[in-house]
Amino acid sequence: MRRGKKKTTIDDIQLDSTLSKLIDGSLEVNLTVIKKILGDASDLVIRRMTLNNSNNLKGAVLYIDGLVDKTSVQDFILEVMMVEVPPEKISLAHVYEEIKNSALPIGEITETNKLDDLLLRLLSGETLVLVDKETQALSASTKGWKDRGVQETTSESVIRGPKESFTETLRTNTALVRRKIKDPNLRIDAKKIGNMTVTDVAVLYIEGTADESVVKELHARLDKIDIDGVLESGYIEEFIEDPPYSPFPKVYYTERPDSIAGGLLEGKVAIITDGTPNVLLVPALFVNFMQSSEDYYQRYDIGTFIRLLRLFSFVIALFMPSLYIAITTFHQEMIPAPLLINLAAQREGVPFPAFVEAVLMEATFEILREAGVRLPKAVGSAVSIVGALVLGESAVQAGLVSPAMVIVVAITAISSFVFPSYNMAIPVRMLRFSLMILAATFGLYGIILGLIALVLHLCSLQSFGVPYMSPFAPLVPKDQKDVLVRFPHWGLLSRPSATSHKNEKRTNGRNQSKGGSK
Amino acid sequence: MKGMWYLWNKSRLILIMFACLVFLSGCWSSRELDELGIAVALGMDKTEEETYALTVQIINPSEIAAEKATTRPPVTLYKAEGETLFEAFRKMTKTAPRKIYVSQLRLVVIGQSLAEEGVLPALDLLYRDPEFRTSFFMTIAKNASVEDILSVITPYEKIPANKIMETLTAAQENWAATEGVYIDQVISDIRSTGKSPVMTGILMKGKEDIGNSIKNIEYLDAPTRLEIDHLSVFKDDRMLGWLNEAESKGYNYIAGNVKSTLINFPCKEEGSGRIGVELLRTNASMDAKMKKGKPVISVDIEAEGNVGEVECQIDLSKPETLQMIAQKTEGDIKDKIQASIKAAQEVYESDIFGFGNAVSRKAPNYWKKVEKDWDAHFVDTEVKINTKVNIRRKGTNVQPVQKEG
Structure with a gap:
């Protein structure tokens, strides 16, 4: 920047060379410069003042x-700057020092x-204090904006359990987790991702419980992210996901603080992104x-039953339509005679092969579902009427279509809503169609081929170094207590070994006699 | 050229091309449900020209599942003749609009002339073709042609073949004078030297000309009816004749097929009034012993029964009365068994009971000598019959309703 005269005009400043510059003395x-960089932004408020009348210090x-x-x-x-500072008791040289050290009653001053x-800092909501003739500036944390507040979760509702959900504000979210885990080992590492959005991201884990290599790897992957903006945690998810070519989700997300707290206790690592209530959890x-967090809140027998039901x-959600196609077009001998006659009667006069029939209905359903999700609530009922009555x-x-096919599609659709995680329902929806093609081509043989390929694929996946199918493949007998069945809490003595190698014991051992005395 | 294609290296492309090859097979051997002619009953007989006459009963699904009554028959009959059964099957496509699908077959009816000539050659196709499930009953058409029997439209049950199958099962479980025999049992009995097969007969009763019209079921009392009859006796794969009801029951006692049946006998030597006993469980065991170089078969029947019906004045509270009832029941069972053994030994000279198998298990050395002409030895084999009946309950009434005082 040239400084030929005392008065510098805006036109004289070369923008590109100023950005990394230090603060000017004037x-x-x-x-x-700030005005120029922000393009005379209309929401930028600049309050000028005289700090020392005699010296005309601005x-x-x-x-x-x-x-x-x-x-x-x-x-x-x-008020401090304009009312308390001006009295001329402070010498000129100390005005800035005085403001910095004793004048601003604000917690966080940088x-x-x-x-x-x-x-x-200005764009993050802090208030800048600039004093003439100083090459330093103060920034006071005065962040405060309208946010949604902690509300009841809408996408993961439970019958028993906390109803609160994360919000769009990072600080609120970290607080929600802190409130659940008061362990001093809970770490909250801050990061900023996105060249333009500069989104605040927090990495949460319990030191000593979480796998260090996972934490390290996660930090490395987060640091590598190079993107202009992060508007939702989905951006981050795609960058840190393990093999990108797989329909199955390898990062868990939830808007429930209790799910995140549960994951942290199992030695997992959470990633909170500012601006979204969806918090990621790896591995x-x-x-x-x-699994749903409610499994742990309901009694263990109910939890177990619900898990098996899921x-x-x-x-059903994955195989029902393809099984129906395979059995009715290739393996009619497997159907009991009365049922076969019934099905055959329904199919009389249906112009399409069973496969086309199924694809037609499934596609219709997917369209209806998508329409239902995006529609304003007031129009939603109209869609369900059209969908249920007109199309069904x-x-x-x-x-x-035959009535049996409508039943098959309906039970498939209902079943796909049973998963607590929406992102697991998506690969199931997609794979269903490929299985239907296989079923229409080879019958049950094709379904088995598809199943083998699916199992091979699932077993080949990893999430941050942890085998995706563990504790089934590799089989960890001691971890089976909290997978398909859920043992009572007094029986869940150790953390899952897949995610927590150290600090395996959940208890201090005081209530271990409970299991024995039963 | 960066982008998606960059990621697909050559080997992956080749792999995908091979994977696509798989789909070139198309939907090989796939059949939609509405392309199937679902056969429920199959009739086979020999014609006078020594060819096979094949009759197939195919269901008409939309008529069976129809909510409203229709005037079209629920099943259709297709016929064809051929040098072999397989040929007849394929010839059938000349008349039938759909390919015959036999997996759901419930019933096979064999014509009497084919049965007398020998059924084994005809069974090969039913046993060899993968489409046949072996869960269909084998029966013999007793007094009518196969075609006539299969064209009777039955009341109550829309599919005649189902009607026969259900009647057969019900009669077997509650009356025990018939036996539903599956094809694998028939074949193994025919091939066994120590046992001959039996099969149930089907009888047509009433006016023959109405049976194959939908009119048949418009009457309250259907003019033409199908009835399950008694057992036919085979020697090897040729049918010899029929057992009567008592003999059929006797056969089933020995074979251990009696689940439940009814026995009745007069209260006293003279006078009217009978007592009915409902058998609930029977347990049959057969054993062979060698005595003086000759086999002696012992048949033990243990049964449990209820007093079902009493028409005379007896004192049911006395244990002697119950003992008397048990004894008479034992006598009745014994009589029937003896009658069936007599028929097999004297009339047909065919070991339908499997005594030969019992001998072969107990005395293998003796069996080796007589195996070739077992039937000649069977004729004068001694059979000892032991029956033991326990009367457990008397129903809700302690004494007969006629009883005074």
Whole structure:
């Protein structure tokens, strides 16, 4: 920057060379530069003031309207600077020092001399205090904006258990987790990802319980991310996911603080992204997507029953249409005679092969579901009427599909809603179609081929070095207590060995006699 | 050229191409349900020209599952003749609109002329073809042609073949004068030297000309009916004749097929009034012993029964009365068994009971000598019959309703 005259005009400043620059000694230059960089943003508030009348020492307070808590800016910054500082008892040289050390009653004050750092703080909602003739500037944390507040979870509701869900604000979210785990070993590492959004990201884990190599690997993968913006945790998920070419999710996400706390206790690592209530959890195993936090809140026998039910509906959601196609077009001898006659009668006059019939109905259902998700609530009922009546009922009456196929598609659809994790339902939905093609081509033989390929694929997957199918493959007998069945809490003495190698014991051993005395 | 294609290296491409090859087979051997002619009953007989006459009863699904009554028959009959059964099957496509699908077959009816000539050659196809399940009953058409029997439209049960199968099962479980025999049992009996097969007969009763019309079921009392009859006796694979009801029951006692049946006998030597005993469980065992170089077969029957019906004045509270009832029941069982053994030994000279198998297990050396002409030895084999009946219950009424005082 050239500084030929005392007065520098905006036009004189070369923008590209200023960004990494230090703060200038002149307040006017600084303000001009900031204004220029922000393109005279309309929400930028600059309050100029005279700090020392006799010397005409100028100062300025800058903040972005809407991102700051106005009352704290008013009460703790503007009032202090304009009412308390001006009395001429402070010598000129000490004005800045005085403001920094004793004038601003605000918890978090940082001092910086870098312009880009200053800008980032300004845009994150902090209030800048600039004093003329100083090459340092103060930034006070006055973040405060309208947020949603902690509300009841909408996507993962439970009958028994906490109802709160994460919000869009990172700090609230870390607090929600801290409130559940008061262990001093809970670590919250901060990161900023995204060249333009500069999104705050927090990595949470319990030191001594979480696998260090996973934490290290996660940090490495997060640091490697190079993207302009992170608007949701899904951006991060795709970058840190293990093999990207697999329909199965290898990162668990939830908006329930209790699920995250449970995961941390198992030695997993959580990633909270600012701006989204969906928090990631790694490593994620196949079985995690079949489990709900409520399994642990209900009695263990109910939890076990529900888990088995979910597994059963997983099988139905994945295989039902293809089994129906395979059996009715290749293996009619497997159907009991009365049922076969019934099915054959339903199919009389249906113009399409069973496969086309099934694809037609499944596709219709997927379209309806997608429409239902995106529609405003008021129109939703209209879609369900059209979907249920017009497409279901009328398609049968028009003889386009057989009633049995409608039942098959319906039970498949209902079953796919049983998973607690929406992102496990998606690969099931997609694989269902490939299995249907296999079933229509080879019958049960094709389904078995597909199943073998599926199992091979699942067994080849890893999530942060942990085999995806553990504790089934490799089989860990001692971890079976909390997979398909859930043992009572007094029986869950150790953490799953897949995610926690150290600190395996969950208890201090005081209640171990409970199991024996039973 | 970076991008998606960059990631697919050559070997992957080749692998995918091979994977696609698999789909070139198309939907080989896939059949939609509405392309199937689901056969429920199959009739076979020999014609006068020594060819096979094949009759197949195919269901008409939309009529069977129809919610409203229709005037079309629920099943259709297709016929064909051929040098072999297989040929006849394929010839059938000349008349039938769909390929005959035999996996759901419930019933095979064999014509009397084929049965008398020998059924074994005809069974090969039913046993060899993978499409046949072996869970169908083998029966013999007793007084009518196979075609006539299969074309009777039955009341109550829409599919005639189902009707026969269900009647057969019900009669076997509650009356025990018939036996539903599956093809694998028939074949193993024919091939066994120590046992001859039996099969149940099917009888047509009533007016023959109405049976094959839907009119048959418009009457309250259907003019034409199908009835399950008694057992036919085979020697090797040729049918010799029929057992009557008592003999059929006797056979089933020995074979251990009696689940439940009814026995009745007069209360006293003279006078009217009978007592009915319901047998609930029977346990049969057969053993062979060698005595003076000759086999002696012992048949032990243990049974449990209830007093089901009493028409005369007896004092049921006395243990002697119950003992008397038990004894008479034992006598009745014994009589029937003796009658069936007599018929097998004297009339047909065919070991339908499997005594030969019992001998072969107990005296293998003796068996080796007589195996070739066992039937000649069977004729004068001594059979000892032991029956033991326990009367357990008397129903809700302690004494007969006629009893005074």
